[in-house]
Amino acid sequence: MQLFYEPLATDTSFILNKEEAQHCLKVLRKKKGDQVTIIDGKGKYYLCVITDDNIKNCQLEVLNVETSTLPDRHIHIAISPTKNLDRTEWFVEKAIEIGVSEISFIVTQNSERRHIKLDRLLKKAVSAMKQSLKATLPVINDLVPISTFINEQKVDSTATHLIAYVDDANPLLIQNAITNSEKVLVLIGPEGDFTSEELELALTSGYQKVSLGKCRLRTETAGIVAITILNNV
Amino acid sequence: MQLFYEPLATDTSFILNKEEAQHCLKVLRKKKGDQVTIIDGKGKYYLCVITDDNIKNCQLEVLNVETSTLPDRHIHIAISPTKNLDRTEWFVEKAIEIGVSEISFIVTQNSERRHIKLDRLLKKAVSAMKQSLKATLPVINDLVPISTFINEQKVDSTATHLIAYVDDANPLLIQNAITNSEKVLVLIGPEGDFTSEELELALTSGYQKVSLGKCRLRTETAGIVAITILNNV
Known part of the structure; x- marks a missing residue:
């Protein structure tokens, strides 16, 4: 079709x-x-x-x-753009195929890229929506500093707020952090991860630290793994 | 590192x-x-x-x-190559990042591509292994017709054999088909899916038909979704 x-x-x-x-x-x-x-x-x-x-x-x-039927869960991913923008475009395509409601882009201290081409990403998004026979275009928000993003999101108290962070000592798997939550927001960091200050800011703003499993994932892969798990548990 | x-x-x-x-x-x-x-x-x-x-x-x-520690589950994906080989290369990269033990390529009736560049795929695999700090290179098998593949795999009775197939009427989600199985093999079809003859061959050879969820996924995305779910449930 x-x-x-x-x-x-x-x-x-x-x-x-x-x-x-x-x-x-x-x-x-x-x-x-x-x-x-x-x-x-x-x-x-x-x-x-x-x-x-x-x-x-x-x-x-x-x-x-x-x-169209509504998705079971509202999934919002806030992600650092990748150095190579192809990988971010790929993330947008796959995120829409697998199912996402909102994508935000955040600049963090270790982000190697500090601008995105929102137009190109929107085109990718439209094409992925059509290709996967969906009728809903996810909201795609332009790049803002992570502190701005966290401040703006504070108003939304109905969502479960998560930050993906590698913590080998005490990992809480993302699938164990979202019990029946209908609305989930996940922060995904850049290569080199969030700084400890950024993690601290998120934690004090009500985010929970979660693991996406044992493997070291690239930024765009981490985003896709999060969306896949949130759509399937 | x-x-x-x-x-x-x-x-x-x-x-x-x-x-x-x-x-x-x-x-x-x-x-x-x-x-x-x-x-x-x-x-x-x-x-x-x-x-x-x-x-x-x-x-x-x-x-x-x-x-290195062994993975919890041996995951083997047999997948039709995509028309555009970039997408297959991308699949190999992401599969290794997220965690796969073996990748096989199968030609099916609706496969638009009937040859692959195994050398290029192996290079991608090595680079993904290094990038994700893994020490194990998955086995990557050259393209064979699906009937040959199914015949060869018959000998392995310790694995759970699955075929991803869109069946809206009676879907069994992949995560509900693998209870504690340590070794899982999943067939992933081309755009246009497996033919009913191919499905029949798989079913009579002991494969179980499973769904990867409600969304229409491209071939390479289906492979990644299967691997992500199998690594996280």
Whole structure:
């Protein structure tokens, strides 16, 4: 199945944006009268019929609307961008495939990268959403310092706050820290990990220190392992 | 920590191969008298001192040998290679980071790729092993038809045999199929999944059909999700 993304879709009729119309009409050669499925990134699938197959004015009439089921758990990952941005893009793709509700980027003292290309990451995200047949685009937040992030998140007292940190002496596995929690936020550090000051700040702000298992993982792998475990326990 | 790979390492003294010696002596500028740690890919770490820092004859004397702990579970993934080989290389890297004992490649009817570059994949594997500070290189088996693979694996009756297959009506989650099994083999299909004949062959050969969750996953993501769950439940 092929999905097209139109964030401004409505329940009656709407125009498909030029980029998606190009793909739909030029590449896949859909014509007036053909049926297509549109997603709005907010959880809805629109089964439509093409009523005008002009690329600049691709009109769709809605035949049926379906709402996607909500995920069992709201998963929010705040992660340091990787030195090589490819790895961060890869993280975004896989995170969406496996299932994530929100991704935030944080700068920490050991972060080797201090800027991201949010546009590129959003494009990756849209493409992963379509490819994995999802109708909801996760919220993706631009890079902020970890202290700003922790301060902003303080207001959300309904979530379980976790920080992934290598502590060989006293590891609490992430799967044992989230008993039935419907909303989980996990901080994932850079190569070289969080500093002890950053860990301290998180702990005093109500975060719990968790382990993602015995193996040494790259940043982007740690993010994916956390999401996989949170979706499956 | 930086590890160097020498599959012919011994407990007393040995010569480091030229490729690793180049990295050790040229790039990292190690000299005679410096200490380095070597892995043999078979589970041993050798703490050594450099006794000759000639790249063509980099001699090492062993000071101490440590054996890595065995993984809790022997995980064997048999996976169809992806159309774009980058994704398969990525799978190998992440599989080793998260923890896998054996990777096999299988051609199925819907496989879009019918050859792999085993050399390249082995290089990726060695590099992932070193990066994640492991001393054991997983066995990586060349591509064979799925029927050949299933026939060969029949001899191993100590393993739990699973096939990942999308069955919305009656899904058995992988984490519920492996109760305490110390050895698990999972077949992962191509985009377009296994054919019903392939599924039938696996089922009649003693494989159990399992689900990796509700989300539609790419082949390489399915492999990583399986490995993550098997390492964490």
